[in-house]
Amino acid sequence: MTESQADLPVIDYAVLTATDPEGNRTPSALTECHRLFTALRDTGFTYLQYPGSTTNDTINTLFDLSQRFFSKPLTEKLRIVGHIDKGRGPSQGYSNPQHLATDTASSDLKEYFGMYRDDDTDRPNQWLPDANSQALRAGLVRFFDSCHEVVVSLLAALSEEIGIPPDALRPFLDDRNHFVACLRYPAVGADAFATRTRAAPHTDYGCLTLLFNDEAGGLQVRRGDGEWRYVPRREGCAVLNVGDLLSRLFNGLLPSTMHRVVEPPVIRDNHAPDRYSIAFFAHFNADLLVKPLEALVSETHPARFEPVVAGEHVKARVRQLHLAGNSLREEKTVAHA
Numbered sequence: 001m002t003e004s005q006a007d008l009p010v011i012d013y014a015v016l017t018a019t020d021p022e023g024n025r026t027p028s029a030l031t032e033c034h035r036l037f038t039a040l041r042d043t044g045f046t047y048l049q050y051p052g053s054t055t056n057d058t059i060n061t062l063f064d065l066s067q068r069f070f071s072k073p074l075t076e077k078l079r080i081v082g083h084i085d086k087g088r089g090p091s092q093g094y095s096n097p098q099h100l101a102t103d104t105a106s107s108d109l110k111e112y113f114g115m116y117r118d119d120d121t122d123r124p125n126q127w128l129p130d131a132n133s134q135a136l137r138a139g140l141v142r143f144f145d146s147c148h149e150v151v152v153s154l155l156a157a158l159s160e161e162i163g164i165p166p167d168a169l170r171p172f173l174d175d176r177n178h179f180v181a182c183l184r185y186p187a188v189g190a191d192a193f194a195t196r197t198r199a200a201p202h203t204d205y206g207c208l209t210l211l212f213n214d215e216a217g218g219l220q221v222r223r224g225d226g227e228w229r230y231v232p233r234r235e236g237c238a239v240l241n242v243g244d245l246l247s248r249l250f251n252g253l254l255p256s257t258m259h260r261v262v263e264p265p266v267i268r269d270n271h272a273p274d275r276y277s278i279a280f281f282a283h284f285n286a287d288l289l290v291k292p293l294e295a296l297v298s299e300t301h302p303a304r305f306e307p308v309v310a311g312e313h314v315k316a317r318v319r320q321l322h323l324a325g326n327s328l329r330e331e332k333t334v335a336h337a
């Protein structure tokens with residue numbers, strides 16, 4: 001059976017960021033800004049053609065290095081297990097809900113490696129010493145820097161659309177407080193999906209997420225009609241989606257859409273092979289007070305959200321993730337209703 005797909009539009013980053021000799025966006029760039037805004041407003045998700053200095057080659061190399069990391073014995077990976085220590089985040093290093101969550105019967109079927117800014121000595125990232133891990137480190141640091149620039153540009157494009165200065169939101173990202181995760185969803189028999197998901201339904205917590213997938217399939221978004229639709233990998237594209245805090249900043253105009261990772265749309269021989277993805281979660285500065293932008297608040301459109309400190313919102317969501325082994329949100333009651 002072919003499950004229905006979300007059919008997301010494709011935004012071309014090169015077109016979006018094209019400028020004329022005076023440094024102003026070209027007419028086609030302005031059109032692309034509008035397409036980006038409309039796509040995110042309609043579903044909170046879109047495809048983004050490989051942005052900035054990211055190419056097929058750089059992504060393939062990262063996937064290769066990530067696979068090699070996960071193929072190490074568990075004992076080795078647990079040497080850099082994430083834990084809260086001197087301001088370090090619980091996902092900084094290796095995490096595996098099967099070994100760490102309190103409720104392993106419903107935790108996500110996945111393992112992952114996470115990193116923050118690599119030059120932050122207050123909360124140093126954790127790396128294994130072998131050559132592969134060092135190559136992974138170099139690759140992820142480049143990836144981190146390039147994704148940061150991409151997100152700065154995307155916020156500038158969204159700012160133009162709502163009539164505020166293009167660089168108005170740039171300072172909100174100054175601390176480069178982002179998080180990168182290399183994810184592996186281990187091969188399982190199809191029966192596992194009767195009671196488990198690879199990533200339970202959730203919204204992302206922060207600003208914007210850039211997600212790079214392999215061919216395995218299984219990512220789904222929940223559309224406004226309540227139906228889940230598959231978002232297949234699209235050659236040369238990342239998936240871009242809105243997080244909770246960007247949604248709040250935009251007074252709900254851009255939705256932070258529920259998504260999950262379930263069984264692939266087609267399963268052969270009762271077996272779902274390994275699935276890999278790499279995600280860049282762009283985050284605002286932790287001390288930023290996030291409240292709806294004045295430009296989006298009026299008498300007819302009053303503020304829909306109370307102010308929230310960015311870091312506190314994210315911390316609360318991460319705590320849930322680590323206790324339960326999944327970031328299931330509000331769906332639990334729906335799923336069992």
Ligand SMILES: O=C(O)CCC(=O)C(=O)O
Nearest residue numbers: 183199213219261277279
């Ligand atoms: O691996 C994926 O395709 C999606 C993962 C995801 O949504 C997340 O980690 O927030």
Ligand SMILES: [Fe+2]
Nearest residue numbers: 202203204259
């Ligand atoms: Fe997500």
